[in-house]
Amino acid sequence: MKLTLAEPRLLKDTISILNELVNDVQIKIDNDKIEIVATDPANVVLVVFKLLSSAFIEYQIDSPEKISVSLDNLNQILRRLKGNDTLSLEVDRKKNKLIVKMSGDSTRTFNLSLIDMDEREQHIPELEFKSKVVTNSKMLEDAIEDVGIVAESAALILNKDKMSIKGAGNLSNAHIEFPKSDDVQIKTDDNIEAKYSIEYLKKLIKGGKLSDEVTIQWNNDYPLKLEYNLVDKLALSFVLAPRISED
Amino acid sequence: MKLTLAEPRLLKDTISILNELVNDVQIKIDNDKIEIVATDPANVVLVVFKLLSSAFIEYQIDSPEKISVSLDNLNQILRRLKGNDTLSLEVDRKKNKLIVKMSGDSTRTFNLSLIDMDEREQHIPELEFKSKVVTNSKMLEDAIEDVGIVAESAALILNKDKMSIKGAGNLSNAHIEFPKSDDVQIKTDDNIEAKYSIEYLKKLIKGGKLSDEVTIQWNNDYPLKLEYNLVDKLALSFVLAPRISED
């Protein structure tokens, strides 16, 4: 197996985002893609990450592989990537290592020990959404950060004309409105509303590093799905459990 | 009441400076200006801040208002302002809130609870100064930071030809000289000298964010007055109690 990535930041930025959520992960490598499916320890968020073979300049595999690594360690290694480096990945089954090679002015090789993990397949729940918003990922990020100033959870509210994000704390409350526009595409039949943890949202919105556009899907007191995609390159999606309102 | 500010940094930067000195403040809004007069908890420094109605693009008030807010909370909210935002302020007496609205790519609204404060009027002492220095605020900032390396208090010394700032610690001492020049306008009849706390001075000199020029007035063992003004926009002044020298 030999995989070479010309834009290593696609992997570097994703691993840095996942590392805020998950500890150890299983990485599946097949003919089409590298895939990570993982949940955080509290089981509140599910991550599905696909880095497509078409994102690579070299993508040779003999047979599908499954390897498990510590995200902390992988992240520390990938943070050493510099601007012009290309990144290549190999699995050395004999030494039980993932070989991470960075080539730029010099060639730097890191061998990361594979770890043992339960082989249980992550269950990806089937979700049905009737509503969808496609918008600028930076605008979503700002709104979540804004609400995070005053509250610990954010209500995402949608009607035909606008999406609103609201939060309330002891002393202050905040709301941000996204009226329907070319930059805020809204598709919904009903008025919907659900609350989600700001702490988790703040981690998920970092997906904006990867894609300028985010697709937001949710429903009344129902999980939230955020998708960050780069055509022919990668797909990163998060499913976040709602906070059921107590009132 | 509806106030709209095209240069929100005038308020944002000031509140960030005041927040280092004061906790809760009363804000007076009348036909001409927004005004904050406050002292720090230790009663060592008095702040007088005026943001003139001419700094606003919209300035409508029905009758003068007095509101009190937590500076910590107001500061956290104003830090969310982005480069191109305009800022509008309203008071909602029914809900007992200050409504802070930021309009840019999206419209973000924060409602901050008003708090109860003693209505006692801050006393602004009448001070008489016979000496005055007008200089570059960055040069004053550097000098205070320099002396802060070696000492906990700074002596401000003035004669007809120059201003000096001096400090002495256990191992080192420092002095900075400002000879009279086009950039250092000096007006004094006497030689004067007084000492002030570096810890406080370091907070006050941040007024240089607002204005490139600072007016410095003091006298022998007498309070120090620093003024940062922007014509037709704002006036920020500090009165700092002296440290009476023990020797």
Place this chain on the structure above:
Amino acid sequence: MKLTLAEPRLLKDTISILNELVNDVQIKIDNDKIEIVATDPANVVLVVFKLLSSAFIEYQIDSPEKISVSLDNLNQILRRLKGNDTLSLEVDRKKNKLIVKMSGDSTRTFNLSLIDMDEREQHIPELEFKSKVVTNSKMLEDAIEDVGIVAESAALILNKDKMSIKGAGNLSNAHIEFPKSDDVQIKTDDNIEAKYSIEYLKKLIKGGKLSDEVTIQWNNDYPLKLEYNLVDKLALSFVLAPRISED
């Protein structure tokens, strides 16, 4: 004595590097140079720094001087240097002070107390090296930082064709290769290898701030010598004791 330096960063950056290694130092000033020879408290690294008289725009001394100062205090003072400042140094024997004067928009003077130190001469060991690598100091810095991700010590390995830097931790290992090239000049008769502490190496490689080129000399289980030179200006060299491998 009066010394004036047009490029104060030569002294500022060096003192900042030495301050990570040594506490108090003796500074020798003679007709040709300012010299500091010091070892760290654990006696693992020896530093020899020479700032040549030709680096100064004014270099007047009456007779050779030896003074001792706290590096912490000197470093704090020199950090206050700004881009265009010139730096002048004088010794005031009566007041027992080193006078550090920074001249730019204003003139700022720091007087640093001289301290008493054992007058014992630092012994500079005579070392014989048969191997030498001259390379880009940034490349060495990156390699040490890379290995520092996974290990606490780095092995420096040399043969006629390449230099390698290797490190191994519990979960991962890393190696960086520098094949012989115009940028990597290698001179050696034997294959050599020795291990050194990453913690110390990370401090020494900051010499790259001063010079783009580093000369590396070592031998099997033998001290390492790093040299950063600027022709006619300065010479900074470190001798680092090896970690004798236990296996």
